[in-house]
Amino acid sequence: MPGRPATDQQVNLYMTSRHHHPQRAAAAASGISERTGRRIERDPRPPSQKAAERPRRRKTVDPLDGLWESDVLPLLLSRPGLRPVTLLEEMQLRHPGRDWDRLRRTLERRVRSWRGEHGPEREVIFRQDHPPGQQGLSDFTDMGDVAVRLSGTPFAHRLYHFVLAYSGWEHAEPVLGGESFTALACGLQNALWSLGGAPVEHRSDSLSAAFRNLDRDAAEDQTRRYEALCGHYGMQPTRNNLGIAHENGAIESQHGHLKRAIAQALMLRGSADFDSLTAYRGWLADLIGRRNARRDRLVGLERAVLGRLPPRRTTDHDEAVVQVTSSSGFVLKKVFYTVPSRLIGFRLSLHIYDDRLECFLAQSHVLTLPRGRAPGDGRRIQVVDYRHIIHSLRRKPMALLNLVYRDALFPRPAYRAAWEHLLAAGDPRAACRILVDLLALAHEGGCEADLAQVITEQLGRGGGVPELAVLRARFAPAIAAPPQVRVELPPIASYDALLSSPQVIAGATA
Structure with missing residues (x-):
């Protein structure tokens, strides 16, 4: 064929064909050109016997000028982990007069060749064959690079990820906090019940992130809980060695595949913004x-x-008992939560999940609260529901001015904007009264979102906060008028007719 040298087999076929065919036919039968055939007839030796040794392109002079044996090799022998670029920088310091940048590739090839012949033994990766139903794996992966948003706000979260080693079946769900036993227990059980069965073995990483801030007794308790969780489902709990990520490779590789699939699906969707966490969970599950x-x-x-x-x-939450204070709330892990004031003075039992708190009074479930997480700098935060305290705040509206959790009280940005506008007018008393009335109207009328939209539109036009009378007329719940009931009393004389009735007379005779 044109552009390709003839092989030994083609030369032998050509010479054999020439005994019975002309030059053109023999060349065509052997797949070579007629010109190549004439060249073969001039020199019938096979190409393998005519191949000349490739001449050396580089001079025999050592480009490192003997510094490999005197300087570089002793460093490698004493410190085998040194990288070529580090050795190059050291040579530049020792011998500043040489053009070491030009010799970088030469040095890299020398180091690589030396390590192949004399370097230390390296760790071997043993590929595993996973039988069906044998192993399931759990891990967490950060989703910061996917840039999901909830209602326009960046949503920093992780995914709990479960994978079956044999089939690759997977389950994933958002985790709002860090890696914790609660998130692992909840996600693992959701995965197993969705799958409809449990593998023989469950493998996770060392759970060092979940145990990082725990003392020794608490860490041992978490270990016992993890073993009890696996035992409840008849699984053998195993962990990979600390810092050896490839031992969890069956799920580590799946992290990348899943995150790429999510990124691609978001591109097709046209937006990474979701209305709520529930909407994001549903989209991810689909x-x-x-x-x-x-x-x-x-x-x-x-x-x-x-x-x-x-x-x-089995249990997939942590538990705690808190006392509701006179502030109509309690503190848990540096987060203040408000509750209905009727619970002041009571002790509540909490079931702590990754995204919520389930509150129990004795054995009765009384409340579900969204879970808050304090930042790592020691500051405290508040999770406040204005509905819990608005009735008391209406009697003491000035308490809003210096309220500790005032900023957390506003349910939407529109109410914060209204407060700032009212406060800028210079009358704090009027600002407190009007904003408390707005919050009371939002609660009683069930119109928090619609009222916020009206406030935003009015402030955007520069008209200030709308008049309360107008808002009440628009949003206040209508009070239904009582029905008019007319009662007609029969005349007393009408009862006399009953006395002459045959049934009454027969009854009296009996």
């Missing part, structure tokens, strides 16, 4: 469901050998 559908055949093989689930879930 995406993962479609990914699992492509693994249906392997998942079917794996489900056939999975262990049966127990009758019910």
Whole structure:
């Protein structure tokens, strides 16, 4: 063929064909040109016998000028982990007169060749063959580079990720806080109940992030809880060694695949902004469901050998007991939460989940609160629901002026903007009264969002805060008028007719 040298087989075929065919036919039969055929006839030796040794392009002079043996090699022998660029910088300091930048590639090739012949033994990765139903893996992965937003606000979160090693079936859900046993227990149980079975072995990392801020006793308690969690589902708990990520490789690689799939799906969606966390959870579950559908055949093989689930879930939350103070709230992990004032003085039992607190009075569930997390700098934050305290605040509106959790009290930015506008007018008393009335109207009329929109539009036009009378007329709940009931009393004489009735007379005779 043009552009390709003839092979030994083609030369032999050509010379054999020439015994019975002309030059052109023999060349065509052997796949070479007629010109190549004439050259072969002048020198019938096979190409393998005519290949000349490639001449050296580089001079035999050592470009390192003997410094490899005198300087570089002793450094490598004493410190095998040195990188070529570090050695190059050291040579520049020792011998400043040489053009070391030009010799960088030469030095890199020498170091690589030396390590291949004389370097230390390296760690070997042993690829594993996972049988169906044998192993499931859990891990957390940060989603900061995906840039998901909730109602326009960046949503910093992680994903809990569970994967079956054999089929690749996966489950993922957002985690608002850090890596914790609570997030692991909740996510793992959600995955197993969605899958419909449990593998023989559950592998996680060392859980060092979950135990980081715990003392020794608390860490041991978490370890016992993890073992009890796996035991409840008949799984053998295992962990990879600390800092050895490739031992969890079956899920580490899946992290990258899932995050790329999420990024691509968000591009197709046209936006990474979701109305709420619930909407984001639903969208993510739908995406993962479609990914699992492509693994249906392997998942079917794996489900056939999975262990049966127990009758019910086990504990997937932390617990605490708090006292509700006269401020109509309690403090948990440097976060102040408000509750309805009727609970002041009571002790509440809390079930602490990753995203919420379930509050119990004795055995009765009384309240669900969104979970807050204090920043790592020691500052305290507040999770405040204005509905819990608005009735008392209406009797003491001036308390709003210097309220400790005033900034957390405003349910939407529009109410904060209204407060700042009123306060800028110079009358704090009027500002407190008007804003408290606005919050009371939002609560009683069930119109928090609509009222916020009206305030935003009015402030945007430069008209100030709308008049309360106008807002009450528009949003205050209508009071239904009582029905008019007319009662007609029969005349007394009408009862005399009953005395002459045959039924009454018969009854009297009996």
